[in-house]
Amino acid sequence: MTTTEKPADTTGMQAMSPTEPGAQTMTLSVGPQHSGSGHMRLIVELDGDIIVSAMPDPGYVHRGIEKIIELRNIIRSIPVIERPSIIDASNLNHAWVKAIEELQGVEPPARGQYLRCLINEMNRIMSHLYWLSIYGVFLGHTTMFMWPLGDRELFIDLAESLTGARITYSYLVPGGVRRDLPKGFAEEAIKRTKYFEKRLDEYENIFFKNPLFTSRAKGIGILTRERAIALGSTGPTLRGSGIDRDLRKDEPYAAYGELDFKVHTRPGGDSYSRAMVHMDEMRESSQLIRQILEKLPSGPVRRKAPIVVPRGETYARVESARGECSFYMIGEGGDKPYRARYITGSYRNLAAIPEVLKGVRLADMPTSWWSIDYWPVEADR
Amino acid sequence: MSLAHEREDSLVKTLKESFPSDIKEATVVRRSRINLVVAPDKIADIAVFLRDKLGYDHPSGVSAVDYNREGRFEIVYHLSSIKTRDQQDIVINLKESVPRNSPKAVSLVSVWPGVENYERESIEMFGIQFEGHPRPEKLFLNDNWDGPPPMRKEVRFPTD
Numbered sequence: 294m295t296t297t298e299k300p301a302d303t304t305g306m307q308a309m310s311p312t313e314p315g316a317q318t319m320t321l322s323v324g325p326q327h328s329g330s331g332h333m334r335l336i337v338e339l340d341g342d343i344i345v346s347a348m349p350d351p352g353y354v355h356r357g358i359e360k361i362i363e364l365r366n367i368i369r370s371i372p373v374i375e376r377p378s379i380i381d382a383s384n385l386n387h388a389w390v391k392a393i394e395e396l397q398g399v400e401p402p403a404r405g406q407y408l409r410c411l412i413n414e415m416n417r418i419m420s421h422l423y424w425l426s427i428y429g430v431f432l433g434h435t436t437m438f439m440w441p442l443g444d445r446e447l448f449i450d451l452a453e454s455l456t457g458a459r460i461t462y463s464y465l466v467p468g469g470v471r472r473d474l475p476k477g478f479a480e481e482a483i484k485r486t487k488y489f490e491k492r493l494d495e496y497e498n499i500f501f502k503n504p505l506f507t508s509r510a511k512g513i514g515i516l517t518r519e520r521a522i523a524l525g526s527t528g529p530t531l532r533g534s535g536i537d538r539d540l541r542k543d544e545p546y547a548a549y550g551e552l553d554f555k556v557h558t559r560p561g562g563d564s565y566s567r568a569m570v571h572m573d574e575m576r577e578s579s580q581l582i583r584q585i586l587e588k589l590p591s592g593p594v595r596r597k598a599p600i601v602v603p604r605g606e607t608y609a610r611v612e613s614a615r616g617e618c619s620f621y622m623i624g625e626g627g628d629k630p631y632r633a634r635y636i637t638g639s640y641r642n643l644a645a646i647p648e649v650l651k652g653v654r655l656a657d658m659p660t661s662w663w664s665i666d667y668w669p670v671e672a673d674r
Numbered sequence: 675m676s677l678a679h680e681r682e683d684s685l686v687k688t689l690k691e692s693f694p695s696d697i698k699e700a701t702v703v704r705r706s707r708i709n710l711v712v713a714p715d716k717i718a719d720i721a722v723f724l725r726d727k728l729g730y731d732h733p734s735g736v737s738a739v740d741y742n743r744e745g746r747f748e749i750v751y752h753l754s755s756i757k758t759r760d761q762q763d764i765v766i767n768l769k770e771s772v773p774r775n776s777p778k779a780v781s782l783v784s785v786w787p788g789v790e791n792y793e794r795e796s797i798e799m800f801g802i803q804f805e806g807h808p809r810p811e812k813l814f815l816n817d818n819w820d821g822p823p824p825m826r827k828e829v830r831f832p833t834d
Contacts, residue, residue, distance in 0.1 A: 352814035359799075360825060522756045525733040525788030536756060544706060544763035608707060608752060608765050610734075621737045621750065621767075633735035636752075636792075641735070644788050673814055 304440055309561045317346055321624040323658070325353045332456045332669040335646075335662075339655060345660075347642060355673040359635050366628040367393055368600055371463045378636060378671040381420040381600035383412040384613035385637065385671075386465045391546060392609035392620035392633070393467045404641050405469030405594040406548040411585045412455065412464050413547075413611075414578040418489070420614035421571045421578075422448075422664035424666050428568065431659040432509065437500045444492050447485045454478060461488020469595030475507035479586045493576055500574060512648040514661030515563055524644040529574065530665050533567030540612035551588065554581050564649075564664035571666065602630045614634070615639050615666050681761060682708055685728065692727075693720055706763040713833055714770045714779060721751070721768065721785040729757035736792035738800045740828040746771045748804055750780055751789065772802065781807040798823035 317340060324334040334350040344426025358377065362370040367389075374389045375382035394400070401409070422441040449459050455473050456462040464470050502507055502560045516526065521534035531538055539556040541549040557573035559566035604622030609620035616636030642665050653661045655661060682702040689700050689710065696716035701709050703795050724730040734752040741748060751768040755761045772779050781804035783790045793804045794813040801823035804810065811821065822829050 352812070352816070355814040357824065358810070360829075364831070374699070473733065522731050523787045525735075525786065527734075538756065581728055606703075607765060610765075617734065619735060619752070621735070622751065623739060632737075632739045634739075634750075636735040636737075640791070641788075 300410060304424075316320070325350075331667065333673075335650075335658070337655070337658070342655045343362050344653050344655060344658065347647050347662075349646045351643065351669060351673055353673070354670045358674045359633065362633050363496070363629060363631070366600055367467065367602060367630070370629075371466070373462065373624050374635075375461045375463065376670075377638070377674050378613075378615070380423045380668075381410075381416050381614040381671075382461045383416045383422075383464055384611060385618055386463065387413060387547070388609060388611045388613070388618040388620050390465045390467050391611060391623040392607055393602060394598070395607040395609050396605050396622060396624050397467065397598055398603075399468055399598045401469040402596055403548070403590045404473075404592045405596070407585050408455075408470045408474070408594055409465055409547045410549060410552065411451065411484050411582060412462065412470075414581045414585065415452055417578045417614045418575050418582075419445050419448050419452075421575050421666075424571060424614075424663075425496070427434075428660065428663055431663055432450070432505060434500060434503075437496070440492070440496065440499075444489060447489055449477070451482055451485060454481075466595070466598075467600075468598030469593070469596070473594050475590075479589075483583055484566055484585055486582050490576060490579050493572070493579075497572070501569070506568075507560050507565065509657055509660050510568060510664065511579050512561075512563050512565075514567075514653055514664055515562050515565040515658055516567075516645055516649050520648050521547060521562070521645065524648060525641055526616075526645050527641045528612070528614070528638045528666070529567055529570040530616065530642050530645055532556065532558045533570045533664075534562040535566075540610060540617055544610070546611060548585070548588075552581060554584075556596045564661050566665070567664040600628050602627065615668060615671065616641055635674055637671045637674065639666075639668045640674070641665055682706070682764065683759075683765075688728070689720075689723075692723060696720065703767075705763065708764065708766045709769065710766055711769045711771075714772055717768070717770050718780050718782065718785065721782050724753060724766065724768065725785055726799065729761070731786075733788040733792075734765065736789050736796060738796040738802060738825070739772060739828045740774075740800060740825065741771075742774065745774045746777070747774060747777050747797065747800060748807045751782065751786075753774045753786075758760065777802040778805060779803070780805050783808055799823055812822040 319339050321337045332354045336348045338345040374385055422445040426438045426441040453459045456464040515535050518534045521531050537558050542556050554577050559569050604626050606623045608621050610617050619636045621634035622630050625631045646662050649661050686700045696713045699711040703709050730753040732754045734754050737750040748771050753766045796802050797810050798815045798822050809830045
């Protein structure tokens with residue numbers, strides 16, 4: 294093959310033109326293999342090693358879930374709904390059953406609502422821990438890669454005893470949850486959350502106060518308050534820009550209205566602020582787990598709900614680990630929705646990536662965009 | 675919290691008074707949810723009013739719905755407010771309908787920059803055109819995708 298011949302287009306990815314001789318900037322394609330880009334491509338324009346502009350090119354893990362869930366009944370869709378973010382499965386599951394229940398007018402029993410919050414908070418911790426371990430990888434901090442993944446097992450085991458599955462639970466169903474608490478769960482959970490909070494102190498000492506992290510996170514990857522609002526950011530990304538918004542407080546669902554917790558914000562808008570919001574939220578979720586177990590009312594965990602999406606439309610949303618996860622669902626009386634628009638926290642925060650990367654050095658690129666906690670699979674759906 | 679919909683009702687009233695002929699329908703669906711159906715040629719003005727006068731500065735998403743039996747697409751902007759603290763739970767569904775045989779709408783990226791990706795997705799998945807969109811390119815689909823817009827109702831898959 295001569296150099297002028299174009300390679301065959303097997304990827305569906307438009308080829309980039311070579312940099313013109315004498316040009317001021319250079320365009321670099323990062324990914325879609327996971328070389329610090331996630332399962333997506335970032336098209337980065339560089340001046341020296343400073344990023345002038347960065348354009349995310351998502352879609353490499355797109356599954357067409359919105360189409361799939363139009364074609365199968367609402368129970369069979371539950372495992373599909375979880376797939377975009379298996380590390381945060383129950384929160385996505387919650388948004389789905391909430392939309393169905395709003396249309397059906399079914400309200401789960403109180404114990405079911407508390408158990409939903411329990412698995413949601415456990416999932417929030419597990420998801421944040423997974424995020425933190427990848428942050429460790431991106432910074433070359435091997436201990437921070439190992440520790441969170443190891444401590445995540447504490448909660449994975451708990452979730453397994455509660456739901457029967459380690460990661461993808463399909464625990465929430467219209468009308469409540471599938472199973473009640475197993476024997477001895479509360480004692481074990483209290484023990485584990487207390488141990489976990491001690492571990493968080495160790496994380497702070499080894500990582501969050503470590504110059505290896507702070508020098509590459511403080512003041513880098515700025516998302517201002519104004520831009521965060523205009524770009525529709527959500528979750529820890531929004532709270533890291535100093536905006537005190539959390540659906541668990543703003544529009545309390547399940548049992549969150551009866552629980553006592555704080556919404557953590559940081560004013561900086563930099564990678565450091567976003568990372569610390571995650572850290573604070575893990576602590577908060579850990580105490581929430583104990584609180585839920587303490588306040589847990591007795592009674593049934595599930596109410597009968599038909600396998601039907603009644604005629605009507607609803608916009609249901611929950612606060613997942615990565616921010617607002619919503620379903621705009623339209624029903625016409627069948628066992629599947631006419632349309633279910635699925636917007637996840639990562640999809641919302643996709644717009645913030647070019648903003649955060651502008652002016653950042655290439656070496657800081659992975660750590661800057663990862664601070665948004667963007668999960669490519671969750672965004673592509 | 676009271677069960678009355680005072681905040682929602684007053685929002686609907688303000689909107690109806692400001693745009694008496696361009697708002698086709700403004701309803702309080704339930705607590706915290708407002709549906710607003712507007713004329714497609716006036717949507718940009720109403721969007722600016724929502725953002726600047728009512729404080730709906732935070733876009734939460736854009737949905738397109740294919741009502742093939744009625745021969746139209748509905749485009750729904752889901753909006754919430756950061757500015758107005760006591761309306762943190764309210765979502766306004768701003769809706770417009772475009773004919774299915776010539777699906778053209780005005781892009782609202784200039785009003786809410788955050789809707790860029792959602793509109794791009796509606797372009798590739800439904801074949802809707804957004805005039806004034808800064809990057810009307812493929813977002814999730816392959817650059818070499820030449821099939822029909824896959825989210826349209828008539829597109830079926832062998833496993834159906």
